[in-house]
Amino acid sequence: MTWAGKILRVNLTQGTIKSEPLNRQWAREYIGQRGLATKYFVEEVDAKVDPLSPDNKLIYATGPLTGTMASTGGRYSVITKGALTGAIACSNSGGYFGAELKMAGWDMIIVEGKSPKPVYLSIENDKAELLDASPIWGKTVWETEPWIKNHHQDPLIRVSSIGRAGENGVMYAAIVNDLHRAAGRSGVGTVMGSKNLKAIAVRGTLGVGNVRDPKAFMAAVNAGKKVLHDNAVTGQGLPKYGTQVLMNVINEIGALPTRNHRDVQFEGAKDISGEAMHEPRKTDGKPNLVTNQACFGCTIACGRISKIDEHHFSVENKPQYWGASGGLEYEAAWALGSANGVNDLEALTYANFLCNEDGMDPITFGATVGAVMELYDMGLLTKEQLGVEAPFGSAKALTYFAEITARGEGFGKELALGSKRLTAKYGHPELSMSVKGQEFPAYDSRGIQGMGLAYATSNRGACHLRGYTVASEVLGIPVKTDPLVADGKPELVKAFQDATAVFDSAGICLFTSFAWTLADVQPQLAAACLEEFTMDELNTIGERIWNMERDYNNRAGFTAKDDTLPPRLLKEPAKTGPAKGLTNKLPEMLPRYYELRGWTPEGTLKPETRTRLGL
CATH class of the missing domain: 1.10.569.10 (Aldehyde Ferredoxin Oxidoreductase Protein, subunit A, domain 2)
Known part of the structure; x- marks a missing residue:
C-alpha cells in the first residue's frame, strides 16, 4: 500500500485533467518518485525532444514513504528533460508540498503540452482544475505563494511555483515550494515556465492510506529514527550547523x-x-542564523x-x-x-x-x-x-x-x-x-578522487546527490576510504549511485544515508508496501533505475565522450593542501566503472545487462 494508486494527467494544450490508475507492475519494479516517474517519462517522451518544446513532459512524483511516519518522508521529485543539460533531469525537494500531494490522494502529476496563457493547477483532494495565473505571472515565488493562499482563503494550501527566472527562460530556473525549499537543479523550472504553468497548489486531507503491517512499520520507523538520533552527523552535526558543517572540513582537506x-x-x-x-x-x-528548521516528518532538521x-x-x-x-x-x-x-x-x-x-x-x-x-x-x-x-x-x-x-x-x-x-x-x-x-557542486575532485568519477558519470550532469562518495572518502561512512587514491573508487561510486536511486525513489531524504544503509530502509518499505522488497531486490532496482536513465541519455545523443571532466581538473594539479600536485585520475577509473556497470567501451548497455535488469 502507501501508493495512492492514482496519477493525475494534465494536458495544458487542451486544458484537460484526468485521473489514471497507477501502473502497479512498474511500481513493483521502480518503487516510486525518481524511479517510477522516470519510467513513465522514458516510455512517453522521445529522447530527442527539445526540452522547451510542448512535447517535453514534466512529472511531479512522490514515493511510497512520502507522507508516512518514516523520518524525512516529505520528499517529492520533478522529472523532465533538463533545459540546462538536455539530459534526463530529476530534482528532489523537501518542505511540506510532497506530503500534501500524497495526502490529496496522488502519487504523481504528469504535465503535458503548453497552455496558451498562464495558468496554475489547483488540487483539493480529488478535485483538480486549471485556473488563470495572469494576476501572478511576472511575480516572484514570495509573492505567488501568499497570493494563492489568500485567493483560495486557505492558509494551509501548499504551493510549488516558479519565479521570474522560470518565466524569463533562465536556463537553471528552479521550482520552489514552501518559500525556500527547491527542486533546484537542471532547469526544471525553465521547463515549467515554457509550459506557461506558474504553480501547483495542493490541499490534501485524505491521509496516505494504509500501510501493509502497521505494527512492523512503526517498529521499523522507530528503529530508523533511533539510528538517526544516535549518529554524529544526523543527530548532532546537521541539526546544529546544517550542511554548512562541511565548509571548514572540506577546506582543510584541500577539496574546496x-x-x-x-x-x-x-x-x-x-x-x-x-x-x-x-x-x-x-x-x-x-548572529546570521535565527534557527534551524525541519521538513515534513524530519527528525534531523538541517534547514x-x-x-x-x-x-x-x-x-x-x-x-x-x-x-x-x-x-x-x-x-x-x-x-x-x-x-x-x-x-x-x-x-x-x-x-x-x-x-x-x-x-x-x-x-x-x-x-x-x-x-x-x-x-x-x-x-x-x-x-x-x-x-x-x-x-x-x-x-x-x-x-x-x-x-x-x-x-x-x-x-x-x-x-x-x-x-x-x-x-x-x-x-x-x-x-x-x-x-x-x-555545474559542479562544492567538492574538488583532485582532493576527493571518487567525486570526479561520480560527476563524470552522473546521469543528470555534475551532481553530488547521485553518488556522494564524500561520505566514505571524507566522513568514513559506511567505511573510510582514502580520498587521494583512485583504487577501489569505481566499486564505491557504483554502490553509492545504485543505493541513492533507491533512497530517492522511496520518498525519503538522502541525508538519512549518513546514518542509514539500505538495510535500514528495507524493513520500512517492506512493512509499508504490499511487496516485500528484499535487500537483493532493492540493489537490483537501484541498478535498474540508473541504467534506465543512462539508456535514455544515450538515445538523447550522449556518449562516452560526455563522461569527462574539464581540462583544469585533469591537467592542472592542485596547488595546496593534501592533494597538492594531484589531478583527477578519471582515465584510470572509467574503464573499470564501465566494466562493473556491464556497459560497452562506448558507454552503452550490453544486451546481457538489459536482459538482467529487464530493460
Missing part, C-alpha cells in the same frame, strides 16, 4: 573549489562557514533560517529583505562564496534569498558568476559589458548579478545561459566547470 576551481582552498572559508553563521555580528551583536544585517550594503534600503527566511546551505554558500572568492556572509545570504525569491539554482548561478569573474580577470569581459567591476572577491558584483539575472536585465541575460553556453560564447568553453552542461 575556489575562484572557478583555480584553487582548492579558500582563505575566507571560515568567514562563510556554519560556525560563522552562529557568531554574533560586530555590527548588531546578532537554516537566517536574517541579514539590516545595515549591510545589499539590503540597507530594502526592508523587504530584513525578515528571516531560508538561509545558506553548504552548496549555496560555496557556489556564491568560495567559487567566486567572496567571503561576505551577509552578501551570500542576500544572493541566496534572491535565488529563493525568484527560483534560481544557486549552484549553477554562483558557478556561472565564477566563470564570468575569470573572464573578467583575463580581460575578456569589461565593466562596460557587465555593468560592474567584477574581480574575484567582489561581493558587490555577486549581489548585482543576482539582482539582474532573474529579471533578465543587461548582462543578466548572459548569466542566465549558465557557464557552458556563456563561456563558449566568449571563446573559452574550458572555463565552464561542468559535466553535461551542469
Whole structure:
C-alpha cells in the first residue's frame, strides 16, 4: 500500500485533467518518485525532444514513504528533460508540498503540452482544475505563494511555483515550494515556465492510506529514527550547523573549489562557514542564523533560517529583505562564496534569498558568476559589458548579478545561459566547470578522487546527490576510504549511485544515508508496501533505475565522450593542501566503472545487462 494508486494527467494544450490508475507492475519494479516517474517519462517522451518544446513532459512524483511516519518522508521529485543539460533531469525537494500531494490522494502529476496563457493547477483532494495565473505571472515565488493562499482563503494550501527566472527562460530556473525549499537543479523550472504553468497548489486531507503491517512499520520507523538520533552527523552535526558543517572540513582537506576551481582552498572559508553563521555580528551583536528548521516528518532538521544585517550594503534600503527566511546551505554558500572568492556572509545570504525569491539554482548561478569573474580577470569581459567591476572577491558584483539575472536585465541575460553556453560564447568553453552542461557542486575532485568519477558519470550532469562518495572518502561512512587514491573508487561510486536511486525513489531524504544503509530502509518499505522488497531486490532496482536513465541519455545523443571532466581538473594539479600536485585520475577509473556497470567501451548497455535488469 502507501501508493495512492492514482496519477493525475494534465494536458495544458487542451486544458484537460484526468485521473489514471497507477501502473502497479512498474511500481513493483521502480518503487516510486525518481524511479517510477522516470519510467513513465522514458516510455512517453522521445529522447530527442527539445526540452522547451510542448512535447517535453514534466512529472511531479512522490514515493511510497512520502507522507508516512518514516523520518524525512516529505520528499517529492520533478522529472523532465533538463533545459540546462538536455539530459534526463530529476530534482528532489523537501518542505511540506510532497506530503500534501500524497495526502490529496496522488502519487504523481504528469504535465503535458503548453497552455496558451498562464495558468496554475489547483488540487483539493480529488478535485483538480486549471485556473488563470495572469494576476501572478511576472511575480516572484514570495509573492505567488501568499497570493494563492489568500485567493483560495486557505492558509494551509501548499504551493510549488516558479519565479521570474522560470518565466524569463533562465536556463537553471528552479521550482520552489514552501518559500525556500527547491527542486533546484537542471532547469526544471525553465521547463515549467515554457509550459506557461506558474504553480501547483495542493490541499490534501485524505491521509496516505494504509500501510501493509502497521505494527512492523512503526517498529521499523522507530528503529530508523533511533539510528538517526544516535549518529554524529544526523543527530548532532546537521541539526546544529546544517550542511554548512562541511565548509571548514572540506577546506582543510584541500577539496574546496575556489575562484572557478583555480584553487582548492579558500582563505575566507571560515568567514562563510556554519560556525560563522552562529557568531554574533560586530555590527548588531546578532548572529546570521535565527534557527534551524525541519521538513515534513524530519527528525534531523538541517534547514537554516537566517536574517541579514539590516545595515549591510545589499539590503540597507530594502526592508523587504530584513525578515528571516531560508538561509545558506553548504552548496549555496560555496557556489556564491568560495567559487567566486567572496567571503561576505551577509552578501551570500542576500544572493541566496534572491535565488529563493525568484527560483534560481544557486549552484549553477554562483558557478556561472565564477566563470564570468575569470573572464573578467583575463580581460575578456569589461565593466562596460557587465555593468560592474567584477574581480574575484567582489561581493558587490555577486549581489548585482543576482539582482539582474532573474529579471533578465543587461548582462543578466548572459548569466542566465549558465557557464557552458556563456563561456563558449566568449571563446573559452574550458572555463565552464561542468559535466553535461551542469555545474559542479562544492567538492574538488583532485582532493576527493571518487567525486570526479561520480560527476563524470552522473546521469543528470555534475551532481553530488547521485553518488556522494564524500561520505566514505571524507566522513568514513559506511567505511573510510582514502580520498587521494583512485583504487577501489569505481566499486564505491557504483554502490553509492545504485543505493541513492533507491533512497530517492522511496520518498525519503538522502541525508538519512549518513546514518542509514539500505538495510535500514528495507524493513520500512517492506512493512509499508504490499511487496516485500528484499535487500537483493532493492540493489537490483537501484541498478535498474540508473541504467534506465543512462539508456535514455544515450538515445538523447550522449556518449562516452560526455563522461569527462574539464581540462583544469585533469591537467592542472592542485596547488595546496593534501592533494597538492594531484589531478583527477578519471582515465584510470572509467574503464573499470564501465566494466562493473556491464556497459560497452562506448558507454552503452550490453544486451546481457538489459536482459538482467529487464530493460
